[in-house]
Amino acid sequence: MSVQGRIGRAGGTKIKRALGVQAALEWAFRVEKAQLELPLPQDVTEEGFGFGLEYVLLQRAALGCKIDGGQHKIGGYTHEDAEVIAATVAGLPDSLGGKRMAIRVAELARAGLTPDWLPGAVSRCVPVDIKRNRHGDRAVSVVVGTERVLLRGKWRSVEVRACPVTFKPDPGQIEAARRGYQAWWCALGWVRDGLIAGGMLREVGVTPAMPKAAPWEQR
Known part of the structure; x- marks a missing residue:
């Protein structure tokens, strides 16, 4: 089903759209045009450990006051679940790449791409x-x-x-490309776990599904 599919109802109960984390990110950044905002909270320094879900919850509360405006999507409305997903990505901790990884995750999702791990490359x-x-x-x-x-x-x-x-290709180039893929994969795992544990999404249900951890090892 397309990430633009509609939310259904069964017996009057809203059914959340089930998406894996990669599909959810692509929906948020590519379809809904959510923007990645990386403000620095007053009590967190550049050497800190990311914003954490506490900060994301504060962002969520703020979104509840202004979601009708469609603050980022020119000429349309940005779904509040997409804003929550973007805020969660912004909270990636430094141990997983922090702001730089958050930007990479968002850019790849916006382009509908997976990191290039040099498939089939043999030195x-x-x-x-x-x-x-x-x-x-x-x-x-x-x-x-x-x-x-x-x-x-x-x-x-x-x-x-x-x-x-x-x-x-240089063996170091292949190794670096695959380290980059695994770093991205770990970041997606953190975002997935945060979205599932946080319970902040109203119409999208993030499933445990993940991209392959090491696709170059698959036969």
């Missing part, structure tokens, strides 16, 4: 440079020294050449 040994001509491709070699050799009864100096190689 391979390849020549540093390739020379192309009509006969095909040839690895470029460089002089690494000279040797004296006896050739047709005469001693001659000859070049010793070698082909410089490298590994592409």
Whole structure:
């Protein structure tokens, strides 16, 4: 079902729309155009541990007074559940990346993307440079020294050449991409747990579903 699906009713009881945390984030930031606000509370410093759910609850209370205005969504109304989700993302603790991770989570959700963990990337040994001509491709070699050799009864100096190689993609690049994915995944887990435990959403029900923790290990 689309994240824009309507809330239904059964027997007069409102049925919450069930969304995994990634879908809920995409609904909030991409569909509802919620904005990520990162104000610093007076009692929290830059070296603190994020805003925590207490601050999110304060944001929630404030939202209850001004949700009719649609304060962020130009020409429309931003659903208050989307504002709550955005406020929760803003509360990511420093141990999970803090403000920088909050911005990354919001940007990816707004674009409907998952972090690029370089699917299928395998580091391979390849020549540093390739020379192309009509006969095909040839690895470029460089002089690494000279040797004296006896050739047709005469001693001659000859070049010793070698082909410089490298590994592409760099193993460190692959590792960094997958660390970045796992950091994002952990941040989503924190947001999911906070939304479920906080019980602040009125029409959206966040489920325990999560993206794969390490998709590169799946067969």
